[in-house]
Amino acid sequence: MNPDVAAAVDRLARDGALNPAQARLFSRIARRQLVSVHAELRLLAYLGVLLAMAGVGVLVKENLDRIGPVAIASILGLGALLCLGWVARQAPAFSRGAAASPHLALDYVLLLGALLIGADLAYVEAQFTALGDGWPWHLLLVSVIYGLLAIRYDSRVVFSLALSTFVAWRGVSAARLERSFWHSGDAAAVRANAMVCGALFALLGALLRARRFKAHFEPVAAHLGWLLILAAPVSALGDPRPAATVSAVLLGALGGGLAAFAYVRRRFGLFAMGVVGAYVGISALFVDALSGSDAAILGFFWFTATPIAVLAFLYVAHRRLKESE
Amino acid sequence: MRPDAVAADRAHDVRTAARGWLRKGAIDAAAVAAIEDRYVDDRSRFGPVFRFLAFGFTLLAVNACLGLFSLAFGVRSGFGWVAVFWGVVVAGGTELLTGPLKRADSGVEAATALTAVGYLSMGIAAIASHDFSDRSTVSIFLAVTTGLCLLASVRWGFPFLAVGATVCGFLLLARLPAGRVAWMLAAALLTPLLLSASESSRLPPAQRRGCRAGLFLTLVAFYVAVHVGSLDGRVVEWLVEFRGEGWPVTSRLRTLSILATAIVPVAILGFGVATRRTSFLYPGLVLAVVSLVTLRFYVHVAPLWVVLGTSGAAALGLTLLLRRVLDSGPGKERGGFTAEPLFEDPRGRRAAEMVAVVASLAPGARSIPEDRGRLEPGGGTFGGGGATGEF
Numbered sequence: 138m139n140p141d142v143a144a145a146v147d148r149l150a151r152d153g154a155l156n157p158a159q160a161r162l163f164s165r166i167a168r169r170q171l172v173s174v175h176a177e178l179r180l181l182a183y184l185g186v187l188l189a190m191a192g193v194g195v196l197v198k199e200n201l202d203r204i205g206p207v208a209i210a211s212i213l214g215l216g217a218l219l220c221l222g223w224v225a226r227q228a229p230a231f232s233r234g235a236a237a238s239p240h241l242a243l244d245y246v247l248l249l250g251a252l253l254i255g256a257d258l259a260y261v262e263a264q265f266t267a268l269g270d271g272w273p274w275h276l277l278l279v280s281v282i283y284g285l286l287a288i289r290y291d292s293r294v295v296f297s298l299a300l301s302t303f304v305a306w307r308g309v310s311a312a313r314l315e316r317s318f319w320h321s322g323d324a325a326a327v328r329a330n331a332m333v334c335g336a337l338f339a340l341l342g343a344l345l346r347a348r349r350f351k352a353h354f355e356p357v358a359a360h361l362g363w364l365l366i367l368a369a370p371v372s373a374l375g376d377p378r379p380a381a382t383v384s385a386v387l388l389g390a391l392g393g394g395l396a397a398f399a400y401v402r403r404r405f406g407l408f409a410m411g412v413v414g415a416y417v418g419i420s421a422l423f424v425d426a427l428s429g430s431d432a433a434i435l436g437f438f439w440f441t442a443t444p445i446a447v448l449a450f451l452y453v454a455h456r457r458l459k460e461s462e
Numbered sequence: 463m464r465p466d467a468v469a470a471d472r473a474h475d476v477r478t479a480a481r482g483w484l485r486k487g488a489i490d491a492a493a494v495a496a497i498e499d500r501y502v503d504d505r506s507r508f509g510p511v512f513r514f515l516a517f518g519f520t521l522l523a524v525n526a527c528l529g530l531f532s533l534a535f536g537v538r539s540g541f542g543w544v545a546v547f548w549g550v551v552v553a554g555g556t557e558l559l560t561g562p563l564k565r566a567d568s569g570v571e572a573a574t575a576l577t578a579v580g581y582l583s584m585g586i587a588a589i590a591s592h593d594f595s596d597r598s599t600v601s602i603f604l605a606v607t608t609g610l611c612l613l614a615s616v617r618w619g620f621p622f623l624a625v626g627a628t629v630c631g632f633l634l635l636a637r638l639p640a641g642r643v644a645w646m647l648a649a650a651l652l653t654p655l656l657l658s659a660s661e662s663s664r665l666p667p668a669q670r671r672g673c674r675a676g677l678f679l680t681l682v683a684f685y686v687a688v689h690v691g692s693l694d695g696r697v698v699e700w701l702v703e704f705r706g707e708g709w710p711v712t713s714r715l716r717t718l719s720i721l722a723t724a725i726v727p728v729a730i731l732g733f734g735v736a737t738r739r740t741s742f743l744y745p746g747l748v749l750a751v752v753s754l755v756t757l758r759f760y761v762h763v764a765p766l767w768v769v770l771g772t773s774g775a776a777a778l779g780l781t782l783l784l785r786r787v788l789d790s791g792p793g794k795e796r797g798g799f800t801a802e803p804l805f806e807d808p809r810g811r812r813a814a815e816m817v818a819v820v821a822s823l824a825p826g827a828r829s830i831p832e833d834r835g836r837l838e839p840g841g842g843t844f845g846g847g848g849a850t851g852e853f
Contacts, residue, residue, distance in 0.1 A: 140663035145476040145501065154496045159489060163479070166804060171795060172738045174784075175803040176811060177747060182781040183815070184751055187822060189774025196767035241801060242781045244815075249778070252823060259825075276825065297816045301824035308827045327827075357816065405511035412515055434533045440526035444519035448570065451519075455512055 220250030338362030389418030516569030545585030624672030649684035
């Protein structure tokens with residue numbers, strides 16, 4: 138219940154700023170006489186997908202010997218078919234642009250169907266080794282399937298899963314970046330893969346926007362892409378010189394460039410990433426250069442003064458943006 | 463809160479609602495302009511991205527400044543007094559920002575408020591416990607933090623301070639001889655108070671949000687206190703110096719706990735549905751899932767994968783069914799509930815959903831160099847390409 142909005146609606150209706158129909162609807166919502174459970178139902182759907190996939194994981198892990206591989210593969214395949222069949226019935230026709238979702242659970246049923254396909258393919262590959270030594274390619278195949286489903290049924294959630302699966306194929310876990318970079322057997326290879334994937338995603342997003350083909354998917358690709366591009370040099374900051382120095386310079390340059398580009402285009406999420414990336418890169422160079430008895434006091438001075446400078450920059454930038462609106 | 467800050471907070475709430483109405487086409491731009499003329503918000507506010515940046519950099523600057531001050535003036539002892547001094551200075555800064563400088567939702571004043579409460583709590587606790595050497599150090603710290611968070615949330619209105627007060631308050635109660643009972647009693651007393659406060663027109667929107675956050679935690683605390691798994695595992699008792707001792711559990715007590723584990727989420731959900739309060743629907747939903755999981759651990763009704771899979775399918779099925787029932791009502795509503803999103807801003811929810819999906823369901827990476835043959839594509843702990851994590 139929102140007593141301030143309820144009182145405001147009454148006043149605005151009296152003053153004629155709202156007509157009676159508008160006032161009645163807004164007042165009902167403000168007084169809790171009409172409550173939307175849209176978000177709660179989506180949460181319930183998400184919990185359903187989470188529980189179902191946990192069940193799939195346990196099924197595969199604990200019943201490899203008992204149920205039989207064909208039975209398990211069939212159960213997973215059937216589940217995926219049911220989900221995708223329902224989605225196919227509910228979804229609108231394909232369009233190049235954004236399509237209004239006809240059902241609040243469509244994204245999640247599609248997500249479950251996609252995940253079941255992924256689990257089924259992974260299981261089939263592990264059991265029957267269809268791809269032989271090329272077994273990692275199953276992740277690429279899964280990523281392509283997710284991408285096609287995302288495009289056909291206009292789902293940003295499944296599109297984000299497609300991108301993170303592609304990145305997993307290249308050896309980077311999008312869910313646990315820190316484990317990928319710091320606990321992998323070959324950190325340099327993982328970092329290189331991450332940066333290339335990130336650049337590909339940023340380009341993909343730009344292409345989608347330029348071609349006006351699912352242009353609303355571009356922010357998903359751009360944000361994940363730049364996160365990968367910036368995370369790679371961050372992970373190398375703890376390495377010995379000169380790798381750490383080169384990474385800090387690269388991070389500062391990439392972050393600064395991204396912040397400038399994003400500010401001009403009013404892309405605030407990318408702007409935040411760029412500012413943080415540039416700051417971390419420049420600060421790493423400064424900290425690396427500190428030495429002697431004054432190192433500690435200089436370090437504290439740096440981390441006192443520079444954030445204040447950044448804050449001043451943010452205030453100026455914010456005011457300029459508001460003035461230009 | 464200051465009267466001018468309260469007025470601005472109320473006006474901001476109305477303006478936000480008006481922008482939601484405009485986004486869905488329920489009113490036009492002229493109506494929004496008229497509303498914004500009547501409800502003037504004189505605060506300087508940032509959007510979520512700028513706010514996040516400002517919060518982080520302020521936190522860094524304020525803490526580094528204390529280090530600089532300590533080094534520059536050669537402060538090597540008397541942590542308690544230094545912390546109190548710094549807390550007072552930063553609290554003064556927060557007063558300046560929220561008062562004459564008219565800042566709200568900029569991230570800066572939230573960071574200074576958090577730092578002020580943190581340093582004051584640590585400082586006072588250090589002084590009272592003789593530099594943390596007293597046996598009752600933790601209790602003193604929790605008591606001081608609870609009080610300061612409460613005062614600060616009343617003065618400045620930040621919901622996270624209300625969360626801090628609630629968490630520290632319950633942790634303090636856990637240290638009483640009958641901590642579990644104290645939790646139940648406190649939750650029973652606080653719930654109606656917080657519920658009433660969260661809807662009171664006497665409180666500004668920021669304080670009402672704080673009360674809602676406190677209410678959520680209070681309901682969770684009550685559930686934890688009565689939960690059979692928490693009783694068997696001595697969870698509340700473990701919070702006191704991680705020892706897990708406590709009164710012996712009789713079979714009668716255990717039976718009551720089992721009943722409560724089943725009934726409490728249903729009661730919370732039922733109350734939320736009966737009174738149309740979403741502040742009870744969320745905790746009711748989450749705690750109901752926890753109770754179902756608990757059932758499986760205590761009663762082997764079926765193999766775990768069957769329980770999980772069926773629960774997941776049931777949750778999805780329930781979503782579809784509820785949506786159909788609500789949509790079939792006149793005006794797509796039934797009993798005052800609707801599945802339509804009304805005037806909510808979907809951008810924040812969409813971003814949160816994508817992050818949640820990638821974090822929990824994205825597959826784990828393959829190893830480089832290659833590691834053949836193990837079906838371990840990972841995928842968080844829940845799935846995605848075949849999970850091997852524990853549930």
